[in-house]
Amino acid sequence: MKKKIITISREFGSGGRSLGLLVSEKLGIDFYDQKLIDKAVETTGFSREFIQEAGEYASSTSRLLFNMSLASAYSSVGTSSNYDKIYVAQNNIIRALAEEKPCVIVGRCADYILRDRTDCLNVFVCADKKYREKHVLENYGEEKGKSIEKRLEEKDRKRELYYKHYTGKNWGDARNYHLCVNTGEIGLDRAVEWIVERYLAED
Amino acid sequence: MKKKIITISREFGSGGRSLGLLVSEKLGIDFYDQKLIDKAVETTGFSREFIQEAGEYASSTSRLLFNMSLASAYSSVGTSSNYDKIYVAQNNIIRALAEEKPCVIVGRCADYILRDRTDCLNVFVCADKKYREKHVLENYGEEKGKSIEKRLEEKDRKRELYYKHYTGKNWGDARNYHLCVNTGEIGLDRAVEWIVERYLAED
Numbered sequence: 464m465k466k467k468i469i470t471i472s473r474e475f476g477s478g479g480r481s482l483g484l485l486v487s488e489k490l491g492i493d494f495y496d497q498k499l500i501d502k503a504v505e506t507t508g509f510s511r512e513f514i515q516e517a518g519e520y521a522s523s524t525s526r527l528l529f530n531m532s533l534a535s536a537y538s539s540v541g542t543s544s545n546y547d548k549i550y551v552a553q554n555n556i557i558r559a560l561a562e563e564k565p566c567v568i569v570g571r572c573a574d575y576i577l578r579d580r581t582d583c584l585n586v587f588v589c590a591d592k593k594y595r596e597k598h599v600l601e602n603y604g605e606e607k608g609k610s611i612e613k614r615l616e617e618k619d620r621k622r623e624l625y626y627k628h629y630t631g632k633n634w635g636d637a638r639n640y641h642l643c644v645n646t647g648e649i650g651l652d653r654a655v656e657w658i659v660e661r662y663l664a665e666d
Numbered sequence: 667m668k669k670k671i672i673t674i675s676r677e678f679g680s681g682g683r684s685l686g687l688l689v690s691e692k693l694g695i696d697f698y699d700q701k702l703i704d705k706a707v708e709t710t711g712f713s714r715e716f717i718q719e720a721g722e723y724a725s726s727t728s729r730l731l732f733n734m735s736l737a738s739a740y741s742s743v744g745t746s747s748n749y750d751k752i753y754v755a756q757n758n759i760i761r762a763l764a765e766e767k768p769c770v771i772v773g774r775c776a777d778y779i780l781r782d783r784t785d786c787l788n789v790f791v792c793a794d795k796k797y798r799e800k801h802v803l804e805n806y807g808e809e810k811g812k813s814i815e816k817r818l819e820e821k822d823r824k825r826e827l828y829y830k831h832y833t834g835k836n837w838g839d840a841r842n843y844h845l846c847v848n849t850g851e852i853g854l855d856r857a858v859e860w861i862v863e864r865y866l867a868e869d
Binding site (some may be wrong): 474589641 | 677836838842848
């Protein structure tokens with residue numbers, strides 16, 4: 464079936480965001496990453512910085528389960544936590560965007576949120592540690608007081624916990640996606656071509 | 667780097683075995699699936715049927731942890747279990763085959779066993795339930811007294827537990843492979859072409 468939406472989940476530093484942007488440019492369709500955050504800021508009234516973090520990452524790897532379970536407990540008696548408010552807002556925004564027009568959506572459990580649609584192409588992007596370290600240092604620079612290894616590990620662990628909490632599934636499990644590419648092995652350009660090809664395929 | 671070996675891990679009914687065979691034919695290199703079992707029969711003296719099962723599947727989904735832990739416990743005091751004997755034999759066979767000449771190896775944790783080599787292309791193949799049900803019924807027929815859903819579930823659960831036990835990693839986690847394809851979405855022919863292309867790529 465012809466596709467309308469591309470969702471991209473990605474390891475930190477794998478080039479998944481760049482890949483999504485390149486794909487959207489090649490196809491001439493919208494790209495939602497920062498724009499999705501803008502919409503969530505409008506809807507929830509939370510700060511941009513808070514949504515950027517809380518909308519995709521567990522608050523802290525060690526405190527997550529306590530924080531989020533507590534949030535859910537409150538939520539179930541009517542006091543929705545800030546985490547859940549952002550998840551619900553993003554959920555609604557992503558569903559509306561997908562309904563509206565063709566687009567590429569990066570992160571934020573979009574593959575799971577749009578699971579009932581049959582016109583999504585779900586992609587997971589990963590890469591070996593060396594490739595990701597290089598990519599992060601070139602694109603985001605160094606971070607004072609934190610090693611590059613630690614940054615990769617923390618960011619992915621937070622994405623993994625966030626995904627597990629809100630979807631009940633394992634982040635990065637190939638069975639959640641249609642195509643998973645290791646950009647260190649396949650190369651960004653070839654991965655872009657494959658995704659564009661599958662998006663345009665009629666079968 | 668130029669590749670020498672292709673390892674294929676696959677969900678039951680995803681067409682992963684057929685895909686491996688097609689790739690080996692296109693590339694004119696050896697294909698190891700049944701031939702690997704023949705070699706294990708020679709080495710261990712166990713029956714073909716026993717190796718076929720115990721060399722890739724947990725003995726039973728419910729009894730696995732008990733059985734395998736017990737096996738490992740015995741193994742640590744010198745009485746190697748039959749499971750471990752087969753694993754060790756297959757490990758040696760797979761390493762020797764990879765050393766010898768270019769080939770495609772299906773299943774049996776080959777991606778993990780050959781993890782220290784830099785000339786492997788590791789592929790995971792999955793597909794949606796409908797595709798797999800059709801593929802299994804067409805290729806292996808019905809099984810008396812067991813529904814097709816149950817067969818898919820049991821077979822994959824046993825592969826998952828076997829992989830976890832011997833590698834400590836999660837079977838199907840995209841980060842263990844270079845490329846993961848959903849054959850129901852991508853199609854077998856296109857998946858073959860992509861794998862052949864990446865195998866031959868010089869970068």
